[in-house]
Amino acid sequence: MWNFLARNKQVAAMLGLLGAAALVVIFLATRGRGHVIVEQFLVETEDVSEDPYIFSAHSLPSDDRFMPSIGNGHLATNVFSDTVYMNGLYNGRKGESRRARIPAWANIRLNSTLTNHPYSPVYSLDTKHGVFQVTVDRDRSVVTQRIFAHRYYTRSIVNQIKVEPKTHADPNFVHHEIWIAIKQMPGPESKDIAFGSPTPEIIDEMLVWKACGKTKEVEDPAFQGMLEDVCAYWSSVPDHLVVPHSRSKVITFFMTVDKNESVARQEFIKILQEDGEELFEKHVEQWGRLYKQGGLEIEGNLQLAKIVNGIWYYFLSSLPSEESHFPLDRFFGLSPTGLARGGTFDDYEGHSFWDTEMWMFPPILVLYPQYARQLLQYRLDNAYVAAELARITGSKGYRFPWESAYTGSEVTQPCCPDVAEFEQHITACIAFAARQYLSMTRDEDWLKHGGCSIVTNIADFWASRAVINYSSGLYDIANVMGPDEDHSNVTNSVFTNVVAGYSLYLAQYVACQCKSYYMAKDPDHWADIAWSLTLPYDETLDYHPQFQGYRRGEGIKQADAVLLGFPLQYPMNISTRINDLTYYESVTRGNGPAMTWSMHTIGQLQIQDNLRAATLFNKSYEGYVREPFKVWTELRRPKVGAVNFHTGMGGFLQTLMFGYAGIRIHLNRLEITQPQLPPEATKFRIKGIKYLGSNLTLDIRVLQTTLTVISVDDDWPILMYNGKYNVTLVPGMIVTLKGTGPFTIRTVPWKDCKLPVDTIGQNYLRPIGL
Incomplete structure (x- = not known):
């Protein structure tokens, strides 16, 4: 580094003037790829605007x-x-x-x-x-x-x-x-x-x-x-x-x-x-x-309001216009750094990963379900390629590649064969996004035009990947990699098995929804496999090992097993949830991507440790958001990684919407649990929540939380438990939510189809929900 300074006297002089404001970027390794970045000095400029929607500066970023x-x-x-x-x-x-x-x-x-x-x-x-x-x-x-x-x-x-x-x-x-x-x-x-x-x-x-x-x-x-x-x-x-x-x-x-x-x-x-x-x-x-x-409005914390407004701006800038002079072309998905980047290795070349379905999709779905459908449509358009990938790798159904772009083929860099071969959970994550989409929309048209097929073919893939273990009597899924890319080619990744099990159960449920126009093969067989998948659980330590054979104390890259509690919402004892959160926080890389701390924040809110949640909430964005234009980076300063990192943005929005606001999406209901203000905020509003055609606004204040009904779809009348009574929601109504909930919004059953059991493996240890 000192040789670099000697060759660049102006930069050295600037460093002396700036002192701590000058930051050095050195070697980093991320997402299964090794990146070497030339040392350079990053000087951030101050945002001088007091308007939450405007970011202003007197100079540009260095x-x-x-x-x-x-x-x-x-x-x-x-x-x-x-x-x-x-x-x-x-x-x-x-x-x-x-x-x-x-x-x-x-x-x-x-x-x-x-x-x-x-x-x-x-x-x-x-x-x-x-x-x-x-x-x-x-x-x-x-x-x-x-x-x-x-x-x-x-x-x-x-x-x-x-x-x-x-x-x-x-x-x-x-x-x-x-x-x-x-x-x-x-x-x-x-x-x-x-x-x-x-x-x-x-x-x-x-x-x-x-x-x-x-x-x-x-x-x-x-x-x-x-x-x-x-x-x-x-x-x-x-x-x-x-x-x-x-x-x-x-x-x-x-x-x-x-x-x-x-x-x-x-x-x-x-x-x-x-x-x-x-x-x-x-x-x-x-x-x-x-x-x-729709949108998120925050008062009392200007910096937080600006960050949120910046996220939605960057998201919407990469999503198609709803009205245009000429008809739009087919949409090719949302990549980790959006449409404005993607020509380089560091920016993931504009490819689509699981980042879309697990990190960006959920907040988009809640406010803009029409865009959620377009994100799923990208997967539907490439289903025939996924069928071929499953076939050539010895499986059935659809196997989606870890990275895809124009043709839908696997386009992971030659540097990283392990992620392309083993990180198969992306296929189940697509089914999980479909599950959330159907929960919020009950979109029959989507089912008829490919939804039934993609859900059932994903289930066929996991049914072909699960192999009976005659010693345990349960099904194992081997040769996979969970979200933690520091551990490759493992058996029974706890995240993979649960999300795969959900995809099998979803196929059983969707087969019922589609039976009048789509014939599915033995839907109960999918549920039988899901019920009998291995679920790694240590009864003595009361926590979930990340995979079969995981050695306690091994470091991990990012959130993995803790994702069972959220977003997967797998039921478990509160002691298990606490142990998962506490243990995995202690072994997770400090320089990992922001989404990890977003999920830990939601977990701490679930177990009502609000002080720890606030600390992790700050950790989930401080150091990742670059001034003055609120551009996110994949890694905390002084490291950088991918820039305009939509994945981190999506995780942060989930912290606000599903953590502090307490929104929970289920197949038969929408819940609001323990709604509370984010740190230093005096008001938090989520405007334009779209549930089964209704339009709702949630207002969280210091002394009171209310739900305002803007409109309701006649096909899906909705009823809400407000903490004391069941209330039929009609346009113009303002409902005060009393207590911590859960406040449940329900409607009539959908075709009288039985809800999936959603219990996975080791059923004699079936835990009690939080």
């Missing part, structure tokens, strides 16, 4: 990775990055597959933000309106740059420069002109897409540029004919803008990108015809519609 992203589910980029990514656009074979880089022809900078200048820009991310702004207060004018991925014109990334002249004492000054120096910075040619040379074109008397190309490699040779065409159009950008001092003016530059050249061109023409302010308002309107549907 590390470009901590810049915020903009996106609309079709296109996304990091602000001032030379790279744009598009939903479903990948390049590279197998483990080299990554998001395909499109040069950022929409990356435009004001020169006053690039060089030493007397003006002091203010940089702001407005999460409510989905826009990044740069404001420069100059001698003769105020210049505002707005950068956004348009939420209605979804093929476009827009740059608008608004010049507002200042009043001048000299009346003749209005005849002067204002000059604004700008620079277009698209970066180098793409290594992923074989673009032709940019060609000029005149559209509506304006000079426009176009480049078209094709991706170079597809993930699997069997899909070689699926190389993708890409076409981009963008505005010609001058070196200077000249604006009369007599009036304000908005100048708009933009690029459009699509796989279809006609779509990219027609959208470009349409935007060209729009008034600049109306174009922006149309974008803001779409963001407003999203936030009206």
Whole structure:
């Protein structure tokens, strides 16, 4: 390191000036991959805004990775990055597959933000309106740059420069002109897409540029004919803008990108015809519609409110628009770092993991079930690939790969064969997401259009993986890896067996729901196997060993066995839950991903140790959230790992929604248990809880908790136990929740199908629920 400083005297001098503010990043190992990161210094900038939806700073982060992203589910980029990514656009074979880089022809900078200048820009991310702004207060004018991925014109990334002249004492000054120096910075040619040379074109008397190309490699040779065409159009950008001092003016530059050249061109023409302010308002309107549907509101703790608002902004930026000028393409899922990242090894190449179903999916489901369905649809679209993976690995049904991208094939890096081979729990996690989706929606249409098939085929996979052990009389699942990637190729991973058992029981339940139009094979056989799966449990120490043969005291990477209590909600004695939490906290890596501490927080709230919960709650985000734009990293500072880490964000939202608010999703009910305020908050509201078509708002205050009924679906009338009485919920009603609950919301049975038993293994030790 000291040699590095000697070679970089300016950096060394800066380190001396900054002292503790300068952070060093060194070697890290994460998620089964070894990452070596060049030593560098990360200086975080202060967020100076008091608005919970706006993050502002007088300077940009010293590390470009901590810049915020903009996106609309079709296109996304990091602000001032030379790279744009598009939903479903990948390049590279197998483990080299990554998001395909499109040069950022929409990356435009004001020169006053690039060089030493007397003006002091203010940089702001407005999460409510989905826009990044740069404001420069100059001698003769105020210049505002707005950068956004348009939420209605979804093929476009827009740059608008608004010049507002200042009043001048000299009346003749209005005849002067204002000059604004700008620079277009698209970066180098793409290594992923074989673009032709940019060609000029005149559209509506304006000079426009176009480049078209094709991706170079597809993930699997069997899909070689699926190389993708890409076409981009963008505005010609001058070196200077000249604006009369007599009036304000908005100048708009933009690029459009699509796989279809006609779509990219027609959208470009349409935007060209729009008034600049109306174009922006149309974008803001779409963001407003999203936030009206749901959200988390926190008062009394500004930092917490900002972090939560940032999470929802980054989530929604990677999810498709609900309304767009042209129909949207197929959606290719939500990766650990969102749509704005994924071209590198550190950012997981934009692949989909279990992160989607277990960490991001649940909070999205509660407020935006339409997006939850689209996340499941990505799995349905790739079911035929999962069937082939099961077949070639000697199993039945569907086996989903650990990492997938464009084709649905396994695309885990060559570095990490163990995770691809053994981390099979992802298949059961997809079924668990389906279980939660059906619990919250009872979506018959989804069942008819693939849901019945995916659930039952996942059950077939686990039925084929479970092998009877004649010594114990129970079924074993060998050659797996649980969430803890420090232990490979184990037998009877406690997490894997429970979530696999749930998938078997779910298939039995779904077979009943689907029997009028889908024939399932011997559904009771699935339940018999689930009932008889081995469940590792140490009766003497009253805890769950992580897997068969686990040696007490061995360190682990992240939350694994503790996930039984939540999110799996497997019933156990409270003493067992306490022992699991206490023991595994003591052996978990201190530098592991944030989701671990989110799950430990929920566990401590379950056992009513609120003081320990508050400590772990702080640990679950402090050190992971980077200022000033609330960008999450996978690892705690000074380490980094993946950036804009949606997985950690999802775990944190679960802490708030399922921990402090106490929401619990079950197949036949929704529960609210022990609702309480997060640390330092004076009010906590979850607006837009969607349960069986109803719309509910939960308000938690210091002295009182209430549930407001916004609307109810006539097909599913709902009844709530408020702590004293059963109350029929009707629109406009406000119910006060008395005590700690559980407050149970129920409706009529669904087709009179019997609920699954959900008991797994060692039934003579069946524990008592918390």
